[in-house]
Amino acid sequence: QVHLVQSGAEVKKPGASVKVSCKASGYSFSNYVIHWVRQAPGQRPEWMGWISAGSGYTQYSQNFQDRVTITRDTSASTAYMELRSLTSEDTAVYYCSRDYFPEKDRLSGYGDYFAHWGQETLVSVSS
C-alpha cells in the first residue's frame, strides 16, 4: 500500500525559508515522480513542480521557478521541497503526491496525474 508521510506544520516569518519532507513507502521509490502541490485556504490546488525519484531531474512551475527547490534522498525514500523568501501569500497546506504512472511510462506520453497524496503540511507565514 502506497504511503506518503509528510513532516509537521511550520510557522515562519516573512523572508524565511521552509523545507518540507515526504517519506514514501509501499512501492519502489525510484520508479515514480513525486509532485508538490499547495492549496491556500479556500483556493484551488496549485502545482509547484516534480522530481524524478530515480534520476533527480526536476521540473518546476514558472510561478515558483526562482524560489523552490525539490530534492530527494533515495536511501531514505524521501523527497523534499524547500521554498524561500516566504510571504503571507505562501500560507497554505502543502502536499507531496506520487504520480499515477511509473516514470518509464512518460516515454509513452503518460504521467502528471496525482494519484497518492501525503497527509498535508500546513505552512503559516506571519510576522
Add this chain to the structure above:
Amino acid sequence: EIVLTQSPATLSLSPGERATLSCRASQSVSKYVAWYQQKPGQAPRLLIYDVSARATGIPARFSGSGSGTDFTLTISSLEPEDFAVYYCQQRYAWPLSFGGGTKVEV
C-alpha cells in the same frame, strides 16, 4: 498558462440524482484532463484521468467525457459520500493547472 474554468460553482442536488459538472480550458488540452474529489480536511482523490479513464478503485457511477476545451464529469446517481468539491486538472502543458472547483452539496 492554461486556465481551467469550472461551472457551476455550486450544485445543489439530492442523493440519487444525476450530477453534471463542467470544465472549460482556455486552449485545447486534447484529452489530458483529470477529475479529483476533495472532502474537507482531506487531500484530493483522483477519480478520472485522460478524460474518461477511471482511476483504480473508482466506482462506475463516475464518468468523464469531452475533448479539446470542454469536459464533463458525470455522477450518475449521487451517493451520500459523493457530496464534496470536485476539481478538474490539465496535464497538456506545464505548469499543470487546476480548475476553481465545483461544490456538490445536499
